[in-house]
Amino acid sequence: MRASSAAAREAGRKVLKEGTASAWQTIGEVSADLFAAADLVRANPSLARAMTDPARSGEDKAKLANDVFGSSLQPLALEVLTALTGGRWSQESDLALALEDIAVDGQLYSAASKNNLERVGRDLFAVTQLLGERRDLRNALSDSAVQRAPQRARLAQSVFRDALCPQALQLVERATMYPRGGSLLSTLRRDLERASSLRERKLVTVEAPQELSESQLNRLRQILCKRYGKDVELNVSIVPSLLGGLRVHTSSHITDGTVRKALARTRERLAG
Numbered sequence: 001m002r003a004s005s006a007a008a009r010e011a012g013r014k015v016l017k018e019g020t021a022s023a024w025q026t027i028g029e030v031s032a033d034l035f036a037a038a039d040l041v042r043a044n045p046s047l048a049r050a051m052t053d054p055a056r057s058g059e060d061k062a063k064l065a066n067d068v069f070g071s072s073l074q075p076l077a078l079e080v081l082t083a084l085t086g087g088r089w090s091q092e093s094d095l096a097l098a099l100e101d102i103a104v105d106g107q108l109y110s111a112a113s114k115n116n117l118e119r120v121g122r123d124l125f126a127v128t129q130l131l132g133e134r135r136d137l138r139n140a141l142s143d144s145a146v147q148r149a150p151q152r153a154r155l156a157q158s159v160f161r162d163a164l165c166p167q168a169l170q171l172v173e174r175a176t177m178y179p180r181g182g183s184l185l186s187t188l189r190r191d192l193e194r195a196s197s198l199r200e201r202k203l204v205t206v207e208a209p210q211e212l213s214e215s216q217l218n219r220l221r222q223i224l225c226k227r228y229g230k231d232v233e234l235n236v237s238i239v240p241s242l243l244g245g246l247r248v249h250t251s252s253h254i255t256d257g258t259v260r261k262a263l264a265r266t267r268e269r270l271a272g
Contacts, residue, residue: 008087031106123168
């Protein structure tokens with residue numbers, strides 16, 4: 001998403017955040033409405049074009065949003081949509097993506113209102129771990145045929161409904177229906193990172209060859225907090241094939257301290 005579209009999305013996010021305090025009891029419904037609006041905009045390119053047309057005035061686009069959605073959306077959801085139509089968009093398809101991003105925020109705010117945001121993070125991480133191990137399930141939930149989106153969501157519901165909290169389950173279902181960039185795992189990791197961001201923490205995933213003790217986890221957390229200058233959300237993935245050491249991932253960086261990586265660097269130096 002280019003800068004102008006991202007700026008428009010952030011304006012919508014701000015409206016949702018500021019409105020959550022007075023609408024916290026219905027924030028889950030607001031999120032569902034935003035997902036529904038994203039679906040309608042995605043399915044109707046002419047509507048997306050009209051709502052992002054830079055030649056139309058903001059008042060005209062706000063009226064269009066009210067005419068189309070006013071009777072079906074929660075007031076806060078309509079307020080978010082109206083704010084979005086007032087922005088400038090690089091591509092008309094970005095409007096549906098922005099609605100989805102803000103709907104994800106709504107699910108996370110809903111979880112936070114129930115003191116469940118940390119649980120959402122744990123659940124999403126557990127799903128990414130399972131899908132990383134179970135290629136058959138990952139493929140079934142990633143079938144690229146658009147017309148099969150409802151079937152993928154139903155499969156996700158049947159597999160995960162007894163294991164996940166409601167907000168995490170909703171996010172997993174949406175990710176199976178409309179994976180960003182066609183990647184289910186990337187979409188779930190994006191949602192996981194957003195959950196950490198709303199908790200004002202840095203998301204860090206650590207791969208280790210075996211379980212870490214509590215003292216090792218605490219020491220690692222201290223080191224990472226010092227490195228990144230903020231609290232970290234630490235998820236540990238057990239990868240037996242690693243030869244000692246740890247591999248640390250963030251959204252923008254990978255630090256590989258394993259023996260295998262050290263040997264590879266040694267071979268490179270010898271070859272050079």
